[in-house]
Amino acid sequence: MNTLSTSDQIDAAISVVRVSKYFGGENGIKALDEASTVIKDQEFVALIGPSGCGKSTLLRIIGGLMSYEGGEVSVLGQDVVEPIDDVGIVFQTANLLPWRTVEKNLCLGEEVRGHSLKALSDRISKMVKLLGLDAFGRHYPHELSGGMRQRVAIGQALIRNPRVMLMDEPFGALDALTRDHLNLELLNIWEAQRKTVLLVTHSIVEAIFLADRVLVMSERPGRIVEDVKIDLPRPRDARSTRELPQFNEYLLHLNHLLGVF
Amino acid sequence: MSSRYRVGWHLLQAPLFFLLLGAIWEFSVHALDIRSYLLPPPSAVFQALWQSRALLWTEGLVTLEEVLWGFAWAVLVGIAISGLIYSAPIARRTIYPLVIALQGIPKVALAPLIIVWAGYGLLSKVIMVFLFALFPIVISTLGGLNSTPDHLTEHFRALRASPWFTFRHLRLPVALPYFLDGCKVALPLAVIGAVVGEFVGSSKGLGNLILFATSAGKTDLTFATLIAVTAISLILFSLIEVLERLVWWRSK
Numbered sequence: 001m002n003t004l005s006t007s008d009q010i011d012a013a014i015s016v017v018r019v020s021k022y023f024g025g026e027n028g029i030k031a032l033d034e035a036s037t038v039i040k041d042q043e044f045v046a047l048i049g050p051s052g053c054g055k056s057t058l059l060r061i062i063g064g065l066m067s068y069e070g071g072e073v074s075v076l077g078q079d080v081v082e083p084i085d086d087v088g089i090v091f092q093t094a095n096l097l098p099w100r101t102v103e104k105n106l107c108l109g110e111e112v113r114g115h116s117l118k119a120l121s122d123r124i125s126k127m128v129k130l131l132g133l134d135a136f137g138r139h140y141p142h143e144l145s146g147g148m149r150q151r152v153a154i155g156q157a158l159i160r161n162p163r164v165m166l167m168d169e170p171f172g173a174l175d176a177l178t179r180d181h182l183n184l185e186l187l188n189i190w191e192a193q194r195k196t197v198l199l200v201t202h203s204i205v206e207a208i209f210l211a212d213r214v215l216v217m218s219e220r221p222g223r224i225v226e227d228v229k230i231d232l233p234r235p236r237d238a239r240s241t242r243e244l245p246q247f248n249e250y251l252l253h254l255n256h257l258l259g260v261f
Numbered sequence: 262m263s264s265r266y267r268v269g270w271h272l273l274q275a276p277l278f279f280l281l282l283g284a285i286w287e288f289s290v291h292a293l294d295i296r297s298y299l300l301p302p303p304s305a306v307f308q309a310l311w312q313s314r315a316l317l318w319t320e321g322l323v324t325l326e327e328v329l330w331g332f333a334w335a336v337l338v339g340i341a342i343s344g345l346i347y348s349a350p351i352a353r354r355t356i357y358p359l360v361i362a363l364q365g366i367p368k369v370a371l372a373p374l375i376i377v378w379a380g381y382g383l384l385s386k387v388i389m390v391f392l393f394a395l396f397p398i399v400i401s402t403l404g405g406l407n408s409t410p411d412h413l414t415e416h417f418r419a420l421r422a423s424p425w426f427t428f429r430h431l432r433l434p435v436a437l438p439y440f441l442d443g444c445k446v447a448l449p450l451a452v453i454g455a456v457v458g459e460f461v462g463s464s465k466g467l468g469n470l471i472l473f474a475t476s477a478g479k480t481d482l483t484f485a486t487l488i489a490v491t492a493i494s495l496i497l498f499s500l501i502e503v504l505e506r507l508v509w510w511r512s513k
Contacts, residue, residue: 095416
């Protein structure tokens with residue numbers, strides 16, 4: 001699967017070719033071992049693997065937040081050496097500023113781009129509605145629940161309308177119920193405004209439910225060992241999609257690949 | 262007991278405790294027949310406070326002016342120095358050790374020299390206040406600038422924020438509560454600096470008044486002056502605490 005045709009790479013929103021990463025120099029810990037993959041425009045791809053396998057490292061490299069040794073990474077046709085403007089990144093901890101209200105946290109990324117708060121007020125109120133946080137626009141992060149905070153963090157990335165979204169276990173710290181809710185919301189948003197999404201997760205169910213493709217990483221040093229296409233019809237919804245027989249087949253298959261049983 | 266009464270009782274505890282200490286003091290002085298030039302009873306101290314209120318006010322204003330000027334300079338220079346040490350590695354290797362070394366010098370011992378250099382007037386006291394207040398402000402501001410959480414720095418990098426934007430919207434708000442903590446430590450020291458300066462060479466101010474009152478055997482006035490010094494310290498301190506409400510996010 002490491003043989004990538006040239007035409008694949010031209011269509012690619014994200015292309016990772018034989019990327020390696022060492023922590024602490026070439027003699028240090030090898031985190032990634034010639035990992036390769038191609039993600040097409042508007043594709044929703046989930047990345048799963050055992051903990052410590054380098055999933056987050058790969059996401060940070062694609063996001064331009066981390067250097068790498070050997071190989072090539074390009075996003076939207078640009079070589080990645082630093083974060084790219086058209087890429088939004090959502091982290092596991094909602095990186096909200098405690099001194100800013102929900103509204104002002106939402107527009108932080110647009111402020112960086114030089115837009116004034118006034119010019120953004122329309123888009124902010126739309127985003128607050130989309131996130132179901134109508135009543136909380138003027139509230140501060142410490143007044144919100146964990147799930148609401150994570151919604152704001154996702155909204156902060158969405159409001160910039162990026163073509164590529166990189167999400168690093170965005171729901172990892174949430175309880176199962178909140179997680180299911182946010183999965184659905186993310187799915188709805190993605191159906192409405194298609195973007196290329198790379199989602200790192202440790203939940204196999206979440207990966208199958210959301211993604212077009214699930215990439216499976218090996219134990220450290222991480223490389224992408226399986227590429228499972230998820231052929232479930234869209235639009236998907238919480239009940240009927242999970243009741244499909246194929247859903248369980250994917251679940252069994254991926255559990256097996258990850259060595260759960 | 263309802264919570265309102267309990268709050269009221271909590272607020273009363275400190276005044277009642279001080280009143281009790283005062284009563285013990287007053288009683289002991291009378292019961293043990295201590296000479297009032299050795300230890301005046303609180304009643305005499307408050308009498309002196311009232312009788313000399315005009316004097317205490319004018320001398321207090323002198324000391325207050327010294328404290329405010331010296332403290333303002335300490336804040337300005339302190340912010341500049343910590344900003345420099347934070348942003349320029351060469352400053353970290355040169356100015357930072359210098360600041361630490363200067364802090365090691367007993368500033369009380371410097372006072373006579375500073376009077377020789379800067380004279381008997383306002384300037385020498387301002388320098389003393391400045392020296393006493395500078396160090397805590399530098400150390401705490403520097404600590405604040407270094408306290409930006411890594412995950413937020415990474416987040417700002419992901420948003421492609423410029424160094425100035427990151428400073429203005431991330432590092433500065435994070436550092437502010439630390440800076441104000443430094444000011445709270447520095448302020449009582451600043452008042453001590455002014456009084457020490459006045460002890461060593463001055464014809465004005467509360468420190469000078471303490472020297473005069475003590476040598477004249479007016480111990481009640483000495484105590485009254487001490488109360489005035491403490492009052493300046495407390496009032497300025499509570500002003501900083503009011504400012505601190507503007508950085509309420511520190512514990513969130």
